[in-house]
Amino acid sequence: MTQNRYPHRHLLGIEGLGPSEITYILDLADRYVDQNRAAERKSGALRGKTVINLFFESSTRTRTSFELAGKRLGADMINMQVAASSVTKGETLIDTAMTLNAMHIDALVVRHPDSGAVHLLSQKVNCSVVNAGDGQNEHPTQALLDALTIRRRLGHLDGLTVAICGDVLHSRVARSNIHLLSTMGARVRLVAPRTLLPAAIQHLGVEVFNDMREGLEDADIVMMLRMQNERMKGSYVASVREYFHFFGLDYDKLRMAKPDALIMHPGPMNRGVEIDSDLADDVERSMILQQVEMGVAVRMACLEALMTGNETGNG
Amino acid sequence: MAPAGQINTDRATPGRVAYVNARLLDPATGIDAKGAVLTEGELIVDAAPGLFAGGAPSDVTVVDCHGACLAPGLVDMRVQLREPGEEHKETLRTAGEAAVAGGVTSMVCLPNTTPVIDDVATVEFVARRARLIGLAKVYPYAAATRGMGGKELAEMGLLKEAGALAFTDGLRAVSDARMMRRVLAYAATFDAIVMQHPEEASLAEGGLMNEGETATRLGLAGIPSAAEAIQLERDLRLVEITGARYHAAHISTAAGANIIRSGKARGLPVTADTAPPYFALNEMAVGGWRTFAKLSPPLRSETDRRAIVDAIIDGTIDVIVSDHAPQDQDSKRQPFAQAAFGGVGLETLLPVTLELVHNRHISLLQAIERLSWAPAELLGLPAGRLKPGAPADLVIFDDEVGWKVDPDKHFRSKSKNSPFDGRLVQGKVLRTIVDGRCVFQVDA
Numbered sequence: 237m238t239q240n241r242y243p244h245r246h247l248l249g250i251e252g253l254g255p256s257e258i259t260y261i262l263d264l265a266d267r268y269v270d271q272n273r274a275a276e277r278k279s280g281a282l283r284g285k286t287v288i289n290l291f292f293e294s295s296t297r298t299r300t301s302f303e304l305a306g307k308r309l310g311a312d313m314i315n316m317q318v319a320a321s322s323v324t325k326g327e328t329l330i331d332t333a334m335t336l337n338a339m340h341i342d343a344l345v346v347r348h349p350d351s352g353a354v355h356l357l358s359q360k361v362n363c364s365v366v367n368a369g370d371g372q373n374e375h376p377t378q379a380l381l382d383a384l385t386i387r388r389r390l391g392h393l394d395g396l397t398v399a400i401c402g403d404v405l406h407s408r409v410a411r412s413n414i415h416l417l418s419t420m421g422a423r424v425r426l427v428a429p430r431t432l433l434p435a436a437i438q439h440l441g442v443e444v445f446n447d448m449r450e451g452l453e454d455a456d457i458v459m460m461l462r463m464q465n466e467r468m469k470g471s472y473v474a475s476v477r478e479y480f481h482f483f484g485l486d487y488d489k490l491r492m493a494k495p496d497a498l499i500m501h502p503g504p505m506n507r508g509v510e511i512d513s514d515l516a517d518d519v520e521r522s523m524i525l526q527q528v529e530m531g532v533a534v535r536m537a538c539l540e541a542l543m544t545g546n547e548t549g550n551g
Numbered sequence: 552m553a554p555a556g557q558i559n560t561d562r563a564t565p566g567r568v569a570y571v572n573a574r575l576l577d578p579a580t581g582i583d584a585k586g587a588v589l590t591e592g593e594l595i596v597d598a599a600p601g602l603f604a605g606g607a608p609s610d611v612t613v614v615d616c617h618g619a620c621l622a623p624g625l626v627d628m629r630v631q632l633r634e635p636g637e638e639h640k641e642t643l644r645t646a647g648e649a650a651v652a653g654g655v656t657s658m659v660c661l662p663n664t665t666p667v668i669d670d671v672a673t674v675e676f677v678a679r680r681a682r683l684i685g686l687a688k689v690y691p692y693a694a695a696t697r698g699m700g701g702k703e704l705a706e707m708g709l710l711k712e713a714g715a716l717a718f719t720d721g722l723r724a725v726s727d728a729r730m731m732r733r734v735l736a737y738a739a740t741f742d743a744i745v746m747q748h749p750e751e752a753s754l755a756e757g758g759l760m761n762e763g764e765t766a767t768r769l770g771l772a773g774i775p776s777a778a779e780a781i782q783l784e785r786d787l788r789l790v791e792i793t794g795a796r797y798h799a800a801h802i803s804t805a806a807g808a809n810i811i812r813s814g815k816a817r818g819l820p821v822t823a824d825t826a827p828p829y830f831a832l833n834e835m836a837v838g839g840w841r842t843f844a845k846l847s848p849p850l851r852s853e854t855d856r857r858a859i860v861d862a863i864i865d866g867t868i869d870v871i872v873s874d875h876a877p878q879d880q881d882s883k884r885q886p887f888a889q890a891a892f893g894g895v896g897l898e899t900l901l902p903v904t905l906e907l908v909h910n911r912h913i914s915l916l917q918a919i920e921r922l923s924w925a926p927a928e929l930l931g932l933p934a935g936r937l938k939p940g941a942p943a944d945l946v947i948f949d950d951e952v953g954w955k956v957d958p959d960k961h962f963r964s965k966s967k968n969s970p971f972d973g974r975l976v977q978g979k980v981l982r983t984i985v986d987g988r989c990v991f992q993v994d995a
Contacts (some may be wrong), residue, residue, distance in 0.1 A: 474737070
């Protein structure tokens with residue numbers, strides 16, 4: 237096993253992690269990819285451990301991915317779907333954390349609609365906490381699975397040019413990817429209408445483009461973000477047709493990128509909104525299903541890294 | 552009685568025409584000298600002081616200007632055309648005739664038609680109709696928000712590709728600050744200009760004229776000059792955080808001019824225009840409840856008027872527009888409160904602006920700059936210069952000859968609601984050329 241370990245109790249975000257910690261998780265995940273493809277997919281690394289998927293926001297893909305990851309490592313997985321009441325959010329969250337803590341569990345996988353909620357919860361429990369997405373802050377396992385997907389296909393992350401396109405403003409996936417990719421030496425570009433870019437985003441070490449063709453020029457990876465329909469009725473973008481015309485990925489705009497540029501999407505896709513349907517299904521270019529596969533392996537690696545022998549430190 | 556002069560819509564491609572013995576005025580190069588212009592087909596092929604001093608070649612048609620001024624045709628960047636939807640007030644045809652009679656060769660129209668110009672089809676309709684008429688060129692603005700409703704972004708990217716020059720909700724300011732921020736950010740995405748009617752709506756609501764002593768004596772509800780200042784201050788804060796190109800339309804107050812001045816000094820991408828009523832008239836023109844002087848923004852105090860002149864002199868105000876707002880008799884022959892806002896302006900734009908020259912506030916070249924080159928530059932139009940290769944859009948005018956504004960007698964605009972009704976002015980258009988064709992000519 238690699239010398240570098242992941243010395244933190246929690247995985248709350250990518251920001252603050254160093255290249256060796258990220259590499260450690262990716263290396264670990266790499267091995268689980270092979271295990272997941274084998275006939276016998278289960279191992280006993282986390283036998284006897286209890287993990288709760290605590291989701292304050294509905295999710296099928298991420299929750300299922302964590303559930304599978306835990307089960308393949310032999311852990312007991314429990315799903316809890318909690319409605320985040322808008323009035324008593326803070327109270328409920330801490331109460332829930334204290335209650336679960338009293339049950340002596342080993343890890344909590346938490347998704348919450350408010351940025352920072354997972355950090356707050358992590359301060360109230362004795363177990364490990366994995367952030368499965370908090371508001372518009374971070375979604376660290378998504379960035380790790382994206383990195384693993386790229387690394388397995390291209391062999392490295394450093395020196396690559398990655399264009400992240402779409403609704404950056406509301407995207408925790410974008411923030412985690414910005415941190416991870418720039419930490420690992422990739423050049424990150426953002427492509428979006430200015431209404432969908434957060435203030436001062438260029439201070440995160442990215443290049444910002446409003447013109448998609450310019451933003452895609454010579455990119456190795458085109459990472460599309462999901463665009464929610466309710467944001468395209470005049471509030472952030474004038475219309476779906478205008479959005480697709482200027483910011484939707486199609487073969488014409490993709491021609492600006494490197495000839496073998498890869499396409500990624502965190503899912504679920506809006507075909508005909510942020511991505512042309514043909515392109516989404518293009519097996520030569522689209523890495524979308526590989527991302528899903530890498531997701532399980534990365535989450536296995538994260539759960540293992542957190543729950544085996546890390547009694548100190550706080551990520 | 553028919554207005555003097557001939558409108559010509561003959562589409563025959565002109566050959567080579569030499570306009571000789573002219574006082575050339577080209578703000579782009581700073582030329583103000585005796586010279587000539589040679590056009591061929593739709594384009595200028597030569598323009599220089601001293602050109603054809605020894606006589607024009609024999610194979611060209613010669614137009615002797617007899618020492619009159621020859622300048623790039625005026626580019627009027629704020630016109631309400633009323634078509635489609637209110638053709639009883641003005642049509643593209645009557646506005647086109649009024650424009651060329653006023654020396655205007657390009658005009659940019661507001662989207663406040665019925666339907667509102669907020670989709671690609673309407674942009675294309677206006678452009679196509681104007682091309683068919685063949686008088687002054689017409690370029691549209693499109694709405695900044697859908698239906699000018701101030702709530703949802705318009706399709707600025709697609710509209711700009713279709714030919715919309717900038718985005719504005721016409722006579723309505725985008726009131727909601729968050730919406731305005733998004734309008735600016737969205738426009739900046741497409742490198743588009745946002746043009747605002749700078750009036751804080753809740754403060755101006757119900758107001759009929761400038762707030763002050765005159766309004767109080769007349770018993771009319773006032774619109775405070777602060778309504779302009781507040782809107783501009785807010786907008787410039789939003790320009791600061793979005794970096795968008797912002798143009799303030801028809802500045803009417805001293806405070807407004809100061810805000811633009813300081814915005815420019817801070818390096819903000821801001822420009823502004825005003826219209827002749829705001830530097831040539833003040834609120835006294837409303838005396839006797841004269842509805843032709845009911846404008847939006849309202850005519851202001853004498854102090855404001857002088858400040859607008861100063862802002863034109865120092866370049867704070869980049870452009871002078873006609874702010875042409877035709878209203879039919881039924882809209883203006885009303886008690887003041889019920890009368891519509893606005894005045895026609897295409898046919899008085901040049902002579903009233905020349906008052907600034909006759910009063911020695913600015914030079915003739917500076918006047919032409921504000922009326923032609925500056926708006927063309929601002930909007931990215933190829934007009935506004937006497938340069939080989941540029942479209943042959945020209946105006947020949949006498950800057951001295953005096954006349955009295957009599958809308959019923961002189962105006963080709965379908966509506967006659969001029970705030971300058973009865974004014975003695977100096978300066979008269981002799982000939983207007985669009986794409987090399989003589990589209991207007993005074994009677995010999």
